[in-house]
Amino acid sequence: MARWAIAIHGGAGVDPNLPEHRQEEAKRVLARCLQVGVDLLRAGTPALDVVEAVVRELETDPFFNSGRGSALTRRGTVEMEASIMDGRGRRCGAVSGVSTVKNPVSLARRVMDKSPHSYLAFDGAEEFAREQGLETVDNSYFITEDNVGMLKLAKEAGSILFDYRIPLTGTDTCSALAGADNHNGMVMNGLPISIYAPETVGCAVVDATGACAAATSTGGLMNKMAGRIGDSPLIGSGTYACGACAVSCTGEGEAIIRSTLARDVAAVMEYKGLPLQQAVDFCVRERLDEGFAGLIAVSSDGEVAYGFNCTGMFRGCATEDGFMEVGIWE
Amino acid sequence: MGWALALHGGAGDVPRTLPAESREPRLAALRRCLDIGTAALRAGRSALDVAELVVRVLRPLLPSFLSPATFPSAAGGAARARLIRPIRGRELQVRELEDCPHFNAGRGSVLTAAGTVEMEACVMEGATLRCGAVSGLSTVANAVSLARLVMEKTPHIYLAFDGAEAFAREQGVETKDPSHFITDHNVERLRQAKEANRVQIDYTQPMKEGQQAPPPADDNSQTGTVGCVAVDAAGNLATATSTGGLVNKMAGRIGDTPVVGAGTYANALCAVSATGKGEEIIRHTVARDVAALMEHCSLPLSDAAARVVAAAPRGTVGLVAVSRQGELCMAHNTTAMFRACATEAGHVEVGIWADVDANDGESVSVAL
Numbered sequence: 001m002a003r004w005a006i007a008i009h010g011g012a013g014v015d016p017n018l019p020e021h022r023q024e025e026a027k028r029v030l031a032r033c034l035q036v037g038v039d040l041l042r043a044g045t046p047a048l049d050v051v052e053a054v055v056r057e058l059e060t061d062p063f064f065n066s067g068r069g070s071a072l073t074r075r076g077t078v079e080m081e082a083s084i085m086d087g088r089g090r091r092c093g094a095v096s097g098v099s100t101v102k103n104p105v106s107l108a109r110r111v112m113d114k115s116p117h118s119y120l121a122f123d124g125a126e127e128f129a130r131e132q133g134l135e136t137v138d139n140s141y142f143i144t145e146d147n148v149g150m151l152k153l154a155k156e157a158g159s160i161l162f163d164y165r166i167p168l169t170g171t172d173t174c175s176a177l178a179g180a181d182n183h184n185g186m187v188m189n190g191l192p193i194s195i196y197a198p199e200t201v202g203c204a205v206v207d208a209t210g211a212c213a214a215a216t217s218t219g220g221l222m223n224k225m226a227g228r229i230g231d232s233p234l235i236g237s238g239t240y241a242c243g244a245c246a247v248s249c250t251g252e253g254e255a256i257i258r259s260t261l262a263r264d265v266a267a268v269m270e271y272k273g274l275p276l277q278q279a280v281d282f283c284v285r286e287r288l289d290e291g292f293a294g295l296i297a298v299s300s301d302g303e304v305a306y307g308f309n310c311t312g313m314f315r316g317c318a319t320e321d322g323f324m325e326v327g328i329w330e
Numbered sequence: 331m332g333w334a335l336a337l338h339g340g341a342g343d344v345p346r347t348l349p350a351e352s353r354e355p356r357l358a359a360l361r362r363c364l365d366i367g368t369a370a371l372r373a374g375r376s377a378l379d380v381a382e383l384v385v386r387v388l389r390p391l392l393p394s395f396l397s398p399a400t401f402p403s404a405a406g407g408a409a410r411a412r413l414i415r416p417i418r419g420r421e422l423q424v425r426e427l428e429d430c431p432h433f434n435a436g437r438g439s440v441l442t443a444a445g446t447v448e449m450e451a452c453v454m455e456g457a458t459l460r461c462g463a464v465s466g467l468s469t470v471a472n473a474v475s476l477a478r479l480v481m482e483k484t485p486h487i488y489l490a491f492d493g494a495e496a497f498a499r500e501q502g503v504e505t506k507d508p509s510h511f512i513t514d515h516n517v518e519r520l521r522q523a524k525e526a527n528r529v530q531i532d533y534t535q536p537m538k539e540g541q542q543a544p545p546p547a548d549d550n551s552q553t554g555t556v557g558c559v560a561v562d563a564a565g566n567l568a569t570a571t572s573t574g575g576l577v578n579k580m581a582g583r584i585g586d587t588p589v590v591g592a593g594t595y596a597n598a599l600c601a602v603s604a605t606g607k608g609e610e611i612i613r614h615t616v617a618r619d620v621a622a623l624m625e626h627c628s629l630p631l632s633d634a635a636a637r638v639v640a641a642a643p644r645g646t647v648g649l650v651a652v653s654r655q656g657e658l659c660m661a662h663n664t665t666a667m668f669r670a671c672a673t674e675a676g677h678v679e680v681g682i683w684a685d686v687d688a689n690d691g692e693s694v695s696v697a698l
Contacts, residue, residue: 073493085613090613090614091613092612092613094584096490096584097490097491115580116580116609117579117580117583117584117585117608117609118608118609118612118613119583119584119585119589119612120580120582120583120584121465121466121490121491121582121583121584122466122490122491122492122582123491123581123582124442124444124580124581124582124583125582126582127581127582128580128582224486225484225486225489225493225497226492226493226496227466227489227490227491227492227493227494227495227496227497228486228488228489228490228493229463229465229486229487229488229489229490230486230488234488234589234590234591235589235591235592235612235613235615236589236590236591236592236612236615236618237590237591240615253487254485254486254487257461257487257488257590257591258459258460258461258487258590259459260590260591260595260615260618263591263615263618263619263622264618264622267618267619267622267626268626271622271623271626271627272626272627
């Protein structure tokens, strides 16, 4: 028997000045979602079901808000995307441009299980969701007042803005954003780190049979062009699983796509023979020289690993040996 | 060293009994596109320009690949005859070609189950890893050129559906009414596919008027895809792939073509364009894996490509690849791949089936 292991993330690139109470809240949510996965793994649930269930939790929780409160496109609409991959047989499913489906990761799973294809987008994906009877809500459900305000700011700044969880409270917010100090000079997607925030969530799991699976879900970038597809739904970029490992990435999507980051971690293990953590370190160091991103990974041997080259990554991991960790900073 | 390029017009199960009147025009089209790419490289154009150009030129020829009817052997064939006329030496002015509306036709894309056209494409430049991709286009004449504009003019890599169409209008690229892409021929093909209740693949079997439609011989071929890889004399690598997808695909389906690392990938070592069954190519990250094997296992290009193609189920994958050193590889585990390649040293190859034999067009090797 192999040993199970799980890793989750809630996005990479965290404002170093994130208020203490927000940090604590993030850790509480991560610990809760991690525990959902741990309980399922202890009950013998297959890796694929675990990653879907955990990402659903992360999508549904208001803190990471991949669903309600997703980032808005320039048009003020929500376009969510997600993917899931089963290391056994390298089966995969992905969706983009989803605007009414409550849990995009489950739609990705349906694409994998119930369609002849592996990737559906926009109207076709929505239509398939209805055919499959997935829970849907009106697009306005996902659009929060906070985000309408953030979009306005982003448009004023002329920049692409990651959806951020900074609580927006009236005029304070505008001045807080306008006067936001960029303490360490780090920019993510063209924004000072202090007003950027991660939106993507993901999970990588190996179960007690040694099967690996990964899933990633996102609302994308604030003020993104309508129709923009990021790394999260792209197999090999944001998500990848094979016999050796499972990987989920987050950060600057375009940098992750250029480096086919998730596949490269697996390729370095498979072809170069490096162990998981070394493969992760290699890819973070060698592939992300210009872009900021992070990733979580598990190996079929039951190891967990993570890496990032930015100020922080919301993450958690646990193994069958009883190791459990939830963290934000290095 | 020196420049090199390779192109494909899809891989699949093409019967060796393909009659000469169907075979020859296809070979001529491949030769013609190879000549265009060669002329562009000789003229000092960058690998990226060449890959984009060849795909632009080859893509509209696809209906011809699909249907012999669009290659009239006698009357009405003047335009086609000009199109497939071999070109010589420096006769070609690339700029003229780009401006020639004849090459921007783009008709005859395959139809989704909803009867609509959804085209997709991707370009990638090896040295910088810059890339651009588009999906779900219904009016853009040259999907591959829009992919390049996404790469060069947006902060993003990949735009799809309405957003991509809106971007196309912003950029003022040539568009057509969606009906332009919907021909009697592809409507008929969709009807047949629906009747057979399957996702039919673009297929090259000639069909005569009133003849019973042959059953799709292979679900896995996808000859609606074209691709080109090139390395220029400066050692720059680039790749481009463009497709209309599968007949009777679900609306919204995205294949391997626009997925960086699956159907299209280039880095400092090599450039790859793949074709075949999209879902297999995605899960095997085919294009990226050729590069990964070269990098991590120090395999030469052809060994890396052979290993990747062998790892995928039989009948599902074909690819063309070129390395920075100017090595070329055209590998497929399907019975056929429409393909052609040329090097500065004078090696020229045009082929359809797996092995080179008397029926397989031509294979010309000149003093390497």
